[in-house]
Amino acid sequence: MIRYGIIGCGNVFENFQVRPLMSTEGLKVVGVCDIDEKKVKQVQEKYNIKKGTTNYYDLLGDKEIDVVIINLPQHMHVQPCLDAAKAGKHIYVEKPIATTLEDAKKIINACQQNNVKLCVGHQRRFINVEMKAKELIKQGYLGKIFKVRAIACWYEECEIESRKWLLNFELGGGGPLMRWGIHKTDTLRYLLDQEAIRVYAEADRFVHRREDITVEDNCVSLIRFNEGTIAELEVSNSQYEGGFSRGETIEMWGDKGTLWYQPSTGLMEFYSKKKTNVVNEDSFIKLKLEPDHKEFIRIHRKFIESIEKDLTPPVTGEDGYKALEMVIASYKSAKELKAVSLPIPVKS
Numbered sequence: 001m002i003r004y005g006i007i008g009c010g011n012v013f014e015n016f017q018v019r020p021l022m023s024t025e026g027l028k029v030v031g032v033c034d035i036d037e038k039k040v041k042q043v044q045e046k047y048n049i050k051k052g053t054t055n056y057y058d059l060l061g062d063k064e065i066d067v068v069i070i071n072l073p074q075h076m077h078v079q080p081c082l083d084a085a086k087a088g089k090h091i092y093v094e095k096p097i098a099t100t101l102e103d104a105k106k107i108i109n110a111c112q113q114n115n116v117k118l119c120v121g122h123q124r125r126f127i128n129v130e131m132k133a134k135e136l137i138k139q140g141y142l143g144k145i146f147k148v149r150a151i152a153c154w155y156e157e158c159e160i161e162s163r164k165w166l167l168n169f170e171l172g173g174g175g176p177l178m179r180w181g182i183h184k185t186d187t188l189r190y191l192l193d194q195e196a197i198r199v200y201a202e203a204d205r206f207v208h209r210r211e212d213i214t215v216e217d218n219c220v221s222l223i224r225f226n227e228g229t230i231a232e233l234e235v236s237n238s239q240y241e242g243g244f245s246r247g248e249t250i251e252m253w254g255d256k257g258t259l260w261y262q263p264s265t266g267l268m269e270f271y272s273k274k275k276t277n278v279v280n281e282d283s284f285i286k287l288k289l290e291p292d293h294k295e296f297i298r299i300h301r302k303f304i305e306s307i308e309k310d311l312t313p314p315v316t317g318e319d320g321y322k323a324l325e326m327v328i329a330s331y332k333s334a335k336e337l338k339a340v341s342l343p344i345p346v347k348s
């Protein structure tokens, strides 16, 4: 049994993580920490968690804890990650790994030096329809993929009183690109099995114009990958959904086939010229993989296994770094009005 301590019990913990964690075989949450004492008590009572503290060093010094999850606002990931690595705890850090490439590197190095496992919270790789897409690509149904379009666009009220940091670059936030576009940069890299070499982006704020909001509300990035694929990434939190707007989708075109899918509904449309038992020549297939919402369980099962068997974690620090690098490159490109080459030079 791997024992977990949670640092930060805000939105991601309460709305996404806690239920899957409670039902993941092989792990037990034994401690929680938040600077908000009331929240700690509530969480302990609600989920029957033994230990609670407002000081994360208490969890790091606790011999009973093997893994810590860092759920703090993203600009605050670096210090607790360095401290946790030094304390010999394995780390699951929420996405983005950090808000700068320098911090991301520090986290990766600290984990290597202290011989602890690091997993970054890009759980969306383990959504069932996303896994199906990966399988189809691996089996060659699309052939050589030359173009991808990843869309994550919807409307969101920016009235997040308790999470003001989100809306402000200076407070460590980021717009839709940093918040959920980074899941897409991870997905692109994961599905294509290629590295980004050049990014050109345009970003702006059109709709959310309050003075306290300094982050973009729309961004379009063009990303060139090392085997030639061109990807277009569109993110928005100010696009009303309706009619033609499909929220979140991935579209891919290869020299043998075409794939479209929608993670939120599990709908997939797929055409391939490759003949097999499953897909006949020139066939067009529509599938629906009912979302099972088990992606958090899958990533943690794999993470636990990587700790127990000394394997590579399901999403490594390097994966988190590369996903962040495409986001940073997009912001840099939008600011400097020019294409940015990757890798971006970083002092180590």
Ligand SMILES: NC(=O)c1ccc[n+]([C@@H]2O[C@H](COP(=O)([O-])OP(=O)(O)OC[C@H]3O[C@@H](n4cnc5c(N)ncnc54)[C@H](O)[C@@H]3O)[C@@H](O)[C@H]2O)c1
Pocket (backbone or CB within 6 Å): 007, 008, 009, 010, 011, 012, 013, 016, 033, 034, 035, 036, 039, 054, 056, 070, 071, 072, 073, 074, 076, 094, 095, 096, 121, 122, 123, 162, 163, 179
């Ligand atoms: N994987 C996903 O799909 C997903 C979804 C949402 C958010 N996230 C990520 O999760 C992270 C947290 O986001 P959130 O939306 O939960 O933010 P949040 O602001 O709702 O929660 C952060 C929590 O950390 C606590 N906190 C702040 N400083 C602390 C400290 N020094 N010690 C202990 N606790 C402290 C706050 O009181 C708060 O409860 C971010 O990196 C975010 O990008 C990931």
